[in-house]
Amino acid sequence: xxxxxxxxxxxxxxxxxxxxxxxxxxxxxxxxxxxxxxxxxxxxxxxxxxxxxxxxxxxxxxxxxxxxxxxxxxxxxxxxxxxxxxxxxxxxxxxxxxxxxxxxxxxxxxxxxxxxxxxxxxxxxxxxxxxxxxxxxxxxxxxxxxxxxxxxxxxxxxxxxxxxxxxxxxxxxxxxxxxxxxxxxxxxxxxxxxxxxxxxxxxxxxxxxxxxxxxxxxxxxxxxxxxxxxxxxxxxxxxxxxxxxxxxxxxxxxxxxxxxxxxxxxxxxxxxxxxxxxxxxxxxxxxxxxxx
Numbered sequence: 534x535x536x537x538x539x540x541x542x543x544x545x546x547x548x549x550x551x552x553x554x555x556x557x558x559x560x561x562x563x564x565x566x567x568x569x570x571x572x573x574x575x576x577x578x579x580x581x582x583x584x585x586x587x588x589x590x591x592x593x594x595x596x597x598x599x600x601x602x603x604x605x606x607x608x609x610x611x612x613x614x615x616x617x618x619x620x621x622x623x624x625x626x627x628x629x630x631x632x633x634x635x636x637x638x639x640x641x642x643x644x645x646x647x648x649x650x651x652x653x654x655x656x657x658x659x660x661x662x663x664x665x666x667x668x669x670x671x672x673x674x675x676x677x678x679x680x681x682x683x684x685x686x687x688x689x690x691x692x693x694x695x696x697x698x699x700x701x702x703x704x705x706x707x708x709x710x711x712x713x714x715x716x717x718x719x720x721x722x723x724x725x726x727x728x729x730x731x732x733x734x735x736x737x738x739x740x741x742x743x744x745x746x747x748x749x750x751x752x753x754x755x756x757x758x759x760x761x762x763x764x765x766x767x768x769x770x771x772x773x774x775x776x777x778x779x780x781x782x783x784x785x786x787x788x789x790x791x792x793x794x795x796x797x798x799x800x801x802x803x804x805x806x807x808x809x810x811x812x813x814x815x816x817x818x819x820x821x822x823x824x825x
Contacts, residue, residue, distance in 0.1 A: 541615045545603055547689065553599035553627035554606070554689070555592055556618035561688055563595040563622065564614050570594065596686035599624035626667040626683030631700050633680060634687065635659040640677035649701045654693035661687060666700030669805075672763060674707040684803060735787035738779065748775060749791060756798040765812045768799040772816025788817055 544554040558564050565571070567589050590610035592598040599622070605611065625632045633648065635641045636659045644662055654661040659677070670685040681687045738745065752771035759767045772795050779786040792813045799809035 538615050538618065540618045540621050541606065543689065544606055544615075544621045547621065547623060548601040548603055548606060551601060551628060553601050553624040555596070555599040555622050555624070555686065556611070556614045557620040557622050557688060558614070558617055559619055561620050563598070563686065564592050564617075567591050567593045596622075596624050596684065599627055599686065601627075621689040622686040623689050625663075625681050625685070625687055626670070629665065629667050631664045631666055631668050631680065631682040631704060632687045633662040633664070633678065633704060635662065636677040636679070640675075643675070643678070648703055649698050650695065651698035652693045652695045654690050656688075656690060661690065661693070663693065663697055664700040664704060665697050668700060668705055669708060669808075671708040672766060678707070680704070680708060735785065735790075737782060737784040738786040739782045740778070740786075745791075748778065749794060753794060753798040756795060757802055759802060764799050764802045765804045765808055768795050768804065768809055769812040769816040771795055772813040774816075776817045792817055 540556060544556070547554045555563060570589060570593050589598075590608070592611060592614050600606065606615075633644065634656075635644050636656075638659065641659050644660075648662065652663045654663065667682045668680065670680055670682050672679045674680055679685075735742075735745070752775055756764055756767050756771055772792060775791055775795075776788055779788065795813045795816075796806065796809045799812070800806050804812075
């Protein structure tokens with residue numbers, strides 16, 4: 534009788550088919566970073582855009598730990614995770630796929646009217662529509678719809694049914710507003726120069742420097758803690774929240790410098806710089822607009 538956990542057997546079968554996999558713990562989420570990388574202290578898996586090689590022997594950095602290497606999957610460093618795993622996840626982008634995650638019946642109805650038919654997999658509340666071709670991941674492209682591909686994971690729920698179609702323009706268009714072309718000879722996730730907020734750029738701020746720095750550091754920690762596609766959304770939320778604290782100040786408050794620090798934090802965990810800048814700019818402008 535085999536002593537290999539069922540989830541590991543399923544993972545090895547997927548890996549043999551060229552699909553990068555990883556274990557999911559209780560709650561159906563990845564195992565947390567190892568002690569060395571806790572709170573992303575290591576600076577993030579190299580590039581955070583593809584499976585391995587990771588210097589961490591155990592599953593680490595969520596989707597980026599996904600691999601097709603059977604030696605890694607069956608290694609002692611992964612054994613504890615498989616023992617406690619409740620499900621298997623895979624990295625769609627690493628397999629050249631995109632998953633349109635439809636989270637409820639309304640989202641499924643929208644997809645049936647708006648997107649080309651493809652392979653579908655039933656989920657607890659909706660469906661996964663799987664297309665051939667990879668693209669940038671993005672959450673909440675519309676109500677109940679997430680795009681899971683290059684920088685995210687999806688839970689393995691079976692092969693599904695139907696013929697898999699090529700990734701259509703209609704799906705890419707869902708995140709087109711976020712797509713930008715990087716400048717020549719630049720990497721989309723290259724780190725910008727670090728800007729630092731200080732009193733000399735905030736001559737009209739009514740807050741103390743200690744108050745601003747404390748709030749900013751807490752916000753930066755929240756962004757750095759998100760090692761998946763959610764870091765962009767977190768950067769937007771932090772920028773919006775911090776800017777809202779300054780709506781009653783006579784100004785200037787140095788919001789541009791605050792924004793640069795948030796951008797740097799987002800890029801450090803794999804968010805493309807152009808997307809990080811747009812998310813932060815939108816967050817700052819939203820707060821100002823609401824105040825007006």
